[in-house]
Amino acid sequence: MTPTERYQDLALEEVIGDRFGRYSKYIIQDRALPDARDGLKPVQRRILYAMYREGNTNDKAFRKSAKTVGNVIGNYHPHGDSSVYEAMVRLSQDWKVRHMLIEMHGNNGSMDGDSPAAMRYTEARLSAISSELLRDIDKRTVEFIPNFDDSDMEPTVLPSRFPNLLVNGSTGISAGYATDIPPHALHEVLDAVLMRMDNPQATVDELMTVIQGPDFPTGGIIQGVDGIKKAYETGKGKIIVRSxxxxxxxxxxxxxxxxxxxxxxxxxxxxxxxxxxxxxxxxxxxxxxxxxxxxxxxxxxxxxxxxxxxxxxxxxxxxxxxxLQVSYNFNMVAIYKRRPTMMTLPTMLDAYIAHQKEIITKRSEYDLQRANDRMHIVEGLIKALSILDEVIRTIRASKDKRDAKNNLISSFSFSEAQAEAIVSLQLYRLTNTDITELRKEEESLRKLINELTGILTSSTKLKNVIKKELAGIRKQFAEPRRSIIEDKIEEITITREVMIPSEEVVVSVTKEGYVKRTSVRSHAASNGQDFAMKETDHLLFEANLNTQHTVLIFTTAGNFVYQPINELPDIKWKDLGQHLSSIVPLEPNETILAVYPFENFDADASIVTVSKYGQAKRSALKDYHVQRYSRAIKTMNLKNGDEMVFAGVMTNETELFVATSHAYGVRFPLEEIPITGLRTGGVKGVNLKEGDSVVSAVMLDPEEKQDLILVTHRGAAKKMKLQEFETGGRAKRGVIMLREIKSNPHRVVAVVSTTGKDEVLLVTAKGVRLTIAVNNLKPVDRYSNGSFVLDEGTDGKVEAVYKKDEPGKEI
Incomplete structure (x- = not known):
């Protein structure tokens, strides 16, 4: 017959919730979090106990780690050997634990993250201080429970004769909980324990007069006493650890x-x-x-x-x-009374003190029982020796050992234990010396019993025992503090200037977007000649700058590129530069408009920009000092189809002159353009006729004597006095700058300002380049169409005009 199958109709949520709850409880209580009393996780406790049981202690020779791991897995911890060995290795790493609990011979890893040698190659034994964790464990001081297969017993906690949780700290992640308790200096923690014992109401401030803060095995500088105090008061806090x-x-x-x-x-x-x-x-x-x-x-x-x-x-x-500097976050969670608890410094100390009181009490009870038992035997032996002849006659008259014991009990009122001791007595013990030794032992036992009774009946004596033993541990194992503690967290300020070596270089940018920095030596070797660029290209910007400076590269798409000089590619003068699009992403039709160098962005200046559709805006120079510059940054919010035609740095200039393709010129004060943020679109600078567009702009300084050079697409050029244009308001149509021609009218390509000795470069659609000296142009009125400097039919239409003395400013 097949057994009857039984099914239970249970909700999936119920089953999973129940199973996960059990799993979580196991992970929290029995794997990932340390016990508040001995500061150990179960696997660590089992490793130490297994080594102790096997006699693998500090006063014995080293043994293979594999033997210990096998013992732990076989008897106490039925998990993977690698997890046990890793836990064992960590306890031996002097850069992980403040006081190593295991000594290891062989490769036990490194600060570089190297793996330790396999357990078959390394040898280990308990360290001297570990014996203090395990001392008195055989005196019924802690609770023992059956191991996983009920074949042996294991301790639920170690006696822990020093506060290991604070001394070595702990870290772990469990289900819903994590813990990060830093290590501390042994002598400071013990002093804090003693203070708390003397004054159970001691505050964190008082405790911090003896326990300064964490003490990491790797040393370092700890900053932030407020963070330490908060952690000691609440269990959570943040400090900075610096190399x-x-x-x-x-x-x-x-x-x-x-x-x-x-x-x-x-x-x-x-x-x-x-x-x-x-x-x-x-x-x-x-x-x-x-x-x-x-x-x-x-x-x-x-x-x-x-x-x-x-x-x-x-x-x-x-x-x-x-x-080189990291933040450390306290999260002092430990298992306290079988529950995960956020521990403060006082609760940690109280948990440890209560544990020690229990340990000393149980040890004293155990020792007292042993002393009383021995006293009973000693008293029986002394009594037997005082009536030795009768005792011997009684034993000789007995049939066997059992009969002898019964006769002794009935004849002389000995107890069962005393009778057993008497019949087991060796003949050499019947000397006069032995009775003297027994009386000495009786006296010392009486003293011990009185002392142990006093400990068990007087809380003051109990405290004094704990204090005395902690003082002994302090004297034997205390080490100087390794970490330095500083009160405040230092504010780190970084300036690019201090990070970048000061070096004079030549920076060049071409119209087609090739950029580079060249060493002064490479530039001098070429005498500034044979600059590498494509035939269709021309040099837009060249300047001697410092690697600690920055250039702003403005583009027609209303963007600017923030480019530190030191991050420009270092390329020889005779080699082609690197295209800007390989440094920052650019839009398909985005071209370079202007380049300006800056030593810093502290000057009282602003950036003026003008768009093809007549928008004008001003932004403070300081807004252009950015921290992230891996992409082009918006400087003018343009409408669809619009593009930026001018970007200039305003310092002493007070007026702006805007020229349109249909030969209108508008002159107005720059103060009429309000200063706005980078992402704004600006205000209307000129009122355009239908089909007209802005081609260029010029900023005017009243202290300088300036003329205006106008160039048309048909190759005509003329020079005009600035007085030809009156200052008005913005958003006007302006005044005409050319005589109207109905057939094939001139269209303005650009208007540039000049002080009389400049040169202007004209570039045509057929690639013809012509440099004209402005001194060769005679001033004419604004109704004149100027004189032809190029043949439209032969050379092609003029497409662009650049001022050669000022390559950083495209017009």
Whole structure:
């Protein structure tokens, strides 16, 4: 017969909820979170207990790690061997735990994240301080429960004769909970325990007079006492952990940064790679080399700097952008009374003190029972020796051991235990010496019993025992503090100038968008000749600048590119530059309009822009100092079909002259254009006729004597006095600048300003380039059509006009 099948109709949510609840409870209580009393997770506790049981202690030889792992898995922890070995290795890593609980021979990993050698190659034993965690465990001081297969017993907690949770800290992630408890200096924690025992109401402020804060095994500098105090009061808080670094001079007038301590839990190799990547990717120009000189004597990372670089600025940048400085968030969760609890410093200390009181009480009870039992035996032996002849006669007259014991009990009123001790007594013990030894033992036992009774009946004596033993541990194992604590979190300020070596270079930008920086040496070797560019291209901007400066590149799409000089490609004068679109993404028809260099953006200046549809706007120069510049940034919000035709830097200029294709000119004060943000569209600068558009703009300085040069598409050019145009208001149509011709009228290509000695470059549709000296043009009135400098039929129509003395400003 087949057994009857039974089905239960249960909701899926119920089943999954129940199963996950059980799983979560197991993970929280029995895997990922430490116990508040001994600071250990179950796997750690089982490893230490298994090694203790096997006699793999500090006073014995090392044993293969594989033997311990097999023992732990077989007897206490039925999980993967790798997880047990990893937990075992962590307890031996002096950069992970403040006081190693396991000593290991062989490769047990490194700060670089290297894996330890396989467990068959390494050897381990308990450390000296681990014996303090396990001391008195055989005296019924802690509760034991059956192991996973009921074949053995294991402890639920260790006696923990020092506050391991605070000393070594803990980290872990479970279901719904996580914990991050930093390690502390042993002597400070013990002093805090003693203070709390003397004054159970001691506040966090009072406790912090002895326990300064965390003390990481890797040292470092901890900043933020307020964060430490908050964590001690609430269980949560944030501190900054900074590497210990020194700036040292080296030969040749250079400096180097030497790092000797790094933040806790930081992977040294990854941190060094990140720093070297900053150098390789040219995000940090001041570094010439990053070396790891660490050896068995200690950690040492050397960052070599280039000449004339401010080392502190480089260090600040590395603090901000690498793991040379990290934030540490306290999240002090531990299992307290079988529940995950957010622990404050007082509750941690109280949990430990209560645990120690229980341990000492149970130990005293155990020792008292043993002492009383022994006292009973000693009293029986003393009594037997005092009536030795009768005792011997009684034993000799007995049939066997059992009969002898019964006769002793009935004849002399000995107890069962005393009778057993007497009949088991060896003959050599019947000497006079033995009775003396027994009386001494009786006296010492009586003292011990009185002492243990006092401990069990007096809370003061109990406290004194704990204090005395903690003082002994402090004397034996205390080490100097490694981490330095600073009160405030230092604000890191980074300026590009301190990160970039100061170097004079020649920066060039062509009309078609090829940019580069060239060393002064390369430029001088070519005498400024043979500049590499395409035949159809021409030089738009060339200037001697410093690598600490910046250029703003304005485009026809209403954008600007923020380009630090040091990040421009370093290319020889005779080699073609790199196209701007390979540095930042550009729109398909976006072309360069103007280029302006800036040492900084603090000047009281503004950027004036004008669009083809007659919009004009002004924005403060400081708005153009941006932090993120991996793409082109909007400077003028253009309507569909519109494009930017002018961008200029306004300093002393007070007026703007706008020229249109249909030969209208408008002159108005720049103050009529309000200063607005970068993404605005501006205001109407000129009132355009249908079909007309703005072709150029000129900013006017009343202190300078300026003339206007007008060039038409038919190749005509003329010079006009500025007085020909009266200053009016913006948004006007303006006045005519050419005599009207019904057949094939002139269309204005550009109007540029001149002080009399400039040259103007004309570029035609057929690629003809003509440079004209403005001195050769005679001033004419605004109704004149000027004189032809190019033949429209032969040379082609004029498409663009540039002022050669000012290549940074396209008109």
């Amino acid at each position: 210990k670094a020194a700036i040292e001079p080296v030969k040749g007038g250079k400096e180097q940064i030497v790092i000797t301590e790094i933040p806790y839990e930081v992977n040294k190799a990854n941190m060094i790679k990140k720093m070297d990547d900053l150098r390789f990717d040219r995000k940090l120009e001041g570094i010439s080399e990053v070396r790891d000189e660490s050896d068995r004597t200690g950690l040492r990372i050397v960052i070599e700097l280039k000449k004339d670089v401010q080392a502190q600025g480089i260090l600040n940048y590395l603090y901000k952008n690498t793991d």
